[in-house]
Amino acid sequence: EDQARQRAVEPSDPYSGDPQRHPALRVNSAKPFNAEPPPALLGDSYITPSAIFFKRNHLPVPRVDPASYRLRVEGLPRPLSLSLADLKSRFPKHTVTATLQCAGNRRSEMNAVKQVKGLNWGIAAISNATWSGALLRDVLREGGWGPEAAAAAGGGGARHVQFEGLDADASGTTYGASIPLNKALSEEGDVLLAYQMNGEDLPADHGYPLRVVVPGTVGARNVKWLGTVTVSREESASHWQQNDYKGFSPGTDWDTVDFRSAPAIQELPVQSAITQPADGAVLERDADGGVTVRGYAWSGGGRAVVRVDVSLDGGKTWQVARLREGEGDGEGEEEQGEATPPPPPPPLPGRAWAWKLWEVVAPLPPGEQQVEIVCKAVDDSYNMQPDSVAPIWNLRGVLSNAWHRVRVTVRED
Amino acid sequence: EDQARQRAVEPSDPYSGDPQRHPALRVNSAKPFNAEPPPALLGDSYITPSAIFFKRNHLPVPRVDPASYRLRVEGLPRPLSLSLADLKSRFPKHTVTATLQCAGNRRSEMNAVKQVKGLNWGIAAISNATWSGALLRDVLREGGWGPEAAAAAGGGGARHVQFEGLDADASGTTYGASIPLNKALSEEGDVLLAYQMNGEDLPADHGYPLRVVVPGTVGARNVKWLGTVTVSREESASHWQQNDYKGFSPGTDWDTVDFRSAPAIQELPVQSAITQPADGAVLERDADGGVTVRGYAWSGGGRAVVRVDVSLDGGKTWQVARLREGEGDGEGEEEQGEATPPPPPPPLPGRAWAWKLWEVVAPLPPGEQQVEIVCKAVDDSYNMQPDSVAPIWNLRGVLSNAWHRVRVTVRED
Ligand SMILES: [Mo]
């Protein structure tokens, strides 16, 4: 215990205050800490336990004293300084189940095409949790934001909400990002200033005591250890908003890239991946010759996944997976008899923030020893995943959402 | 003239009252009339002239007397019956530039994979126009729609707005469709009850005297010759909402299809196509060896196209096209010097209803006689078009948005 306290105050290592992590995590970077759960574990539960929820830190985890903590809210007629107690007592508590995904999820598949810059994420830099807190919209309105303030802002007015974290590098530069103001203000945007994850205080790795949760939007804008919120005409000036987390053409390289030419990633495109079996697995061909394939599917912008197609022959023929039922989500329930009451109405269009887990039990192609299993998802705007990685390859290795493929070997009994 | 009048009242042909059409149109079906413009003409102008705007009729064009016309608005605390004069005088006039696309655009490419059911559209069942009229939102509010009415609707409440056209078949069945209520009510939805197209009264083929324009949403929901608007708990019960205009897996055929299993198409996925050169064109290799490639790109749901990639080698290497400037849209302007004033701010996220035309001038691959030119677009959710047609093939031939490919022959000078 003494040793632990010692480590925590060791001034030479800014990461000495980082929390303990779950040993099952696959670590992509220790300092800052970046790690993802094993895929099979991820695909096991609709709500990802906080301990194995993917960790994506850009900087050391700051230690924040909850008693003296204040959230500053700027760029409003009445700037605010809110304690945790204020956030919990002065605004209705709102709970949202939302999937977060790192822009770099599945980057390793881009690296396999051609080297990119970034952490070598597998398919598990995505997780799903329930988040509770105050609606950002309510807080902005408390600060006097409304049609009049919008008009008074003048000259085109405010268009963005900037977030600044309390995590900082040695020079004092903090993490920052921004989102469009209309997302923050929308009644249907569900943007949270969250103080709870899965029913408990936020863990240190996930932003204790307060983070932004921007459902449907890339992880990078869901700023943790939130210090300041600013309504502004400008996007965040941070490195991560301006010169990172943007998509480019496969032909663009580090000599020709102009970061101003591409928009900052906000909503993410439709995504899916196979969590079971694992790539390279050896399967026994059992009596009925079937294999169980499971995975996740999700899309940004609140677009619901409406179908997942699975192929056992590398994409030549397809069958439709069963969408597994999520908590508080009757949409995936396909086994109801006529006596079962009808499922609850689906979420309003544009508010499907949570992923869907899916499953298909399918016969293995007879006689084949090498089988390529493929999945692709479709969302309710009928956007689909691109077939292959090379044409969406980009120098930063983000937005890797081609069909997911796992190759398995089938052993005859 | 007598002859024309004669034809118009000929009772044996319900299409005898249909209007004259522009001779440049390529006719896919005469009765009902369905036709598209030549691609090169389409790609020539940001605003498509009404005469060559694609025509997609399901039934005979009804003749509506503007003096006696009334729009009925139902499912509200105060049902409305509105004359054209009411619509023009009692509600602010709102103008939107919006691209409409038929669900079946580019169906011919699916037919080339395997026969589908439907009109054999080329790449021009898409066009762009300015539309003016009353906001549906304003009309619904005039009828008393608001939070209280929503609550009073009870039991989950209203979720849809149904539209019924005045066009009918011999049995009296009218065209019908619906959209989600939150799209209709949103301040940022821009749903119009439009009485003008490109600054003039709606042409007969485009819904005179009144149609719905639902920006970002498939053409089929933009009901023409609008008779009735109904706020409802249910989607439209029409054939076109329930048993048509839905997407399915490539493995689903007419024996296995269950139309209840898929959502009605609303927002469309990201799309682009090459309008010049034409497929099969013979190009002369000129002195500088360059070819000019032009096309359109668009995405549903108000998502802006942010990039178009073009390949002259079948998709192996890519370059970025120049987005041509649209009217009232400075985003595509890339040729400004430092003296030019900055472009106007882009439309708010989620309200990019109009397409972008694009162009690239590129060297033809040296020595090659057969060149495959390919384009693919990316929208601001970073959704991309799928690579190939077969994996998105569906029995109704809708949502055909794979990379567009044209094969040209290069003749040496
Ligand atoms: Mo990320």
Ligand SMILES: [Mo]
């Ligand atoms: Mo259509």
